[in-house]
């Protein structure tokens with residue numbers, strides 16, 4: 001009779017191998033960690049000059065979020081202006097590959113579970 005562990009060990013090994021392979025389905029650039037999809041080089045060229053690409057890859061949000069971030073860096077951190085086409089490429093890329101994470105925000109509480117608002121509010125119209 002075959003001892004159980006001789007069967008279990010290879011199975012476990014294969015299972016462990018499959019985990020990282022699944023997570024790596026999307027090719028990433030070994031230097032920056034950026035997902036290698038359309039536009040990634042434009043993002044690398046424009047978004048890793050002042051800080052690590054980690055700042056980019058660890059962030060996520062809607063296109064609007066990314067646009068606000070870019071405006072903030074342009075207004076306060078010395079980020080240069082982009083040509084419209086370049087900015088489109090960057091925003092398309094970021095919104096597509098570093099978009100909002102669905103499971104990081106809980107849904108809003110129903111009103112009945114909210115504490116009373118301690119502040120005066122505009123009187124009910126009518």
Ligand code: HEC
Nearest residue numbers: 046047048049050051055056059070073077078079080090
């Ligand atoms: C001219 C310099 C410069 C360039 C180029 C630049 N950034 Fe930044 N960025 C900054 C600075 C400065 C900070 C603040 C760093 C800190 O807080 O340590 C920052 C912060 C960030 C953050 C973190 C914001 C937060 O809420 O903490 C993200 C994300 C980011 N940049 C993305 C980008 C992207 C995307 C690009 C390309 C479009 C880019 N950066 C290009 C200067 C730059």
